[in-house]
Amino acid sequence: MLILNKEEMWQAVTLPEVIEAVEDAFAIHKSGWFHMPDRMVAEQNGDKLMYxxxxxxxxxxxxxxxEFPGNPAKGLPYLSGLVILNDRETGAVNAIMDGGTLxxxxxxxxxxxxxxxxxPEDASRVGLAGCGVQGFTQLLYACEVRPITEIRLYDAYKKDLGTFIEKLRARMPEKKIEYIVCGDARELAADSDILISATQTVEPVYPDDPELLRGKTFIAVGSWIPDRRELPPAVSRLVNNIYTDLPxxxxxxxxLKIPLDTGLLTHDRVKYIEDLIADTKAGRPHELSETRCFKTVGMGIFDARAGQLVYEKAMERGIGREIEW
Ligand SMILES: NC(=O)c1ccc[n+]([C@@H]2O[C@H](COP(=O)([O-])OP(=O)(O)OC[C@H]3O[C@@H](n4cnc5c(N)ncnc54)[C@H](O)[C@@H]3O)[C@@H](O)[C@H]2O)c1
Structure with a gap:
């Protein structure tokens, strides 16, 4: 059995390999060849364990x-955990790796x-609201797929983003990127082409101002609870469709739920990114509006496929520690 820590997991794979694995995961979801029981959640006083x-x-x-909501105030990660990979034929445990990193x-x-x-292909300015663990990797991949030259950062609670910027520079030493810290979300949105949010906010991150938000590409990562949202109503008004990962x-x-319940968004305008990916690969790109949006809540197929990639590449490249029980 292979045990992998955070550094070993990142050493084992490249960013394009993980993107490819996630595209595979979307294709698997579209094919229906999987079994993914509903997430089980155990909770006490707001602290959650999810299986x-x-x-x-x-x-x-x-x-x-x-998921421990009190952790950020103590300077500790919001999420921590484990991933176990079992052999599909025998159920034997093949690997254990860090769940927060995966x-x-x-x-x-x-x-x-x-x-x-x-x-858009030439989008070069990305803005991030929520400079935490997810936000960091969102930026790594955004810079991998677009020619990013400016990163704007805004965090409602962290004012000193020096360490966050230093870590980004260290991970992308070859890229010439200007880092700009913004005082509020309006300033963040004003000069960004892509706007990524990875926060625990309850109220929308950006001002509800169509003129400010028009023409941007939104990637919303944070909300996976019905009464929490990152996107203001203007986004539903500006886009033709909102793309998401699963119904x-x-x-x-x-x-999604709030604009659907209030009639601002209709079910026929919620589309699945797996279809966009499959159609684009088949040479049938979707017609996109000037303002675009992807809302992800995540699913176990991503963990299974990305975890499998990390395990296989680590074995191939001799990374990690093998142990006998
Ligand atoms: N979609 C998914 O698959 C997925 C996966 C993992 C985590 N998440 C969610 O992403 C969110 C972020 O997780 P994380 O692990 O990065 O947490 P984190 O605590 O490391 O980072 C979140 C950051 O957002 C900041 N923030 C909070 N409210 C804000 C606001 N209104 N405006 C600007 N900044 C704000 C916090 O100060 C913090 O720095 C959580 O809600 C988590 O549940 C989603």
Missing amino acids: MPCFLDSVISTKMLA TAMRTGAVGGCGVKYLA YAKEESGD
Whole structure:
């Protein structure tokens, strides 16, 4: 059995490999060849434990995450956990890896797919609201799929983003990128082509101002609870369609549920990014409006497919520690 920590997981794979694995995961979801029971959640005083098993043809994965809302105030990660990969034939445990790292790695690549398939080819300015764990990897993948030269950053609670910027520079030493820290979300939105949000906010991150938001590509990562939303009503008004990852997102995330409940968005205008990816690959690109939006809530197939990639590449490249029970 292979054990992989955070550094080893990032050493094992490249960003394009993870994006490809996530595109595979979308294709698997579209094909229906998977078994993904509903996420099980155990909760006490707002602290949550989530269990997410998923069976694919070639691997079984279970992600166990602890989401502790009090952690950021203590300077600790909001999410932590484990991923277990079982052999599909025998159930034997093949690998154990860091669940927080796999989440950030695959969620970044999912957002990266949103940027790859929705943002204009020449989009060069990306704005991030929420400079935490997910936001960091969202930026890595955005820079992988578009010629980014400016990164704008805004965080409602962290004012000193020096360390965050230093870590980004260290991960992308070859890229010439200007970093700009913004005082509020209006300033962030004003000069960004792509706007990524990865926060725990309840109220929308951006001002509800159509003139400010018109023509942007939104990637919304944070909300997976019906009464939390990152996107203001103007986004539903500006886009033709909002793309998402699976039908359940319409019930789970306030970014879809609230505009659907209030009639601002209609079910026929919620589209699936797996169709956009498949159609684009087949040479049938969708007609996109000037303003574009992808809302992701995540699913176990991403963990299974990305975890399998990390495991296989680590074995191939001799990374990690093998142990006998
Ligand atoms: N879509 C998915 O698949 C997926 C996967 C993992 C996590 N998430 C969600 O993403 C969110 C972020 O997770 P994380 O692990 O990066 O947390 P984190 O605490 O590391 O980072 C979140 C950052 O957002 C900032 N923030 C909070 N409210 C804000 C606001 N209104 N405006 C600007 N900044 C704000 C916080 O100060 C923090 O720095 C969580 O809600 C989490 O549940 C989604």
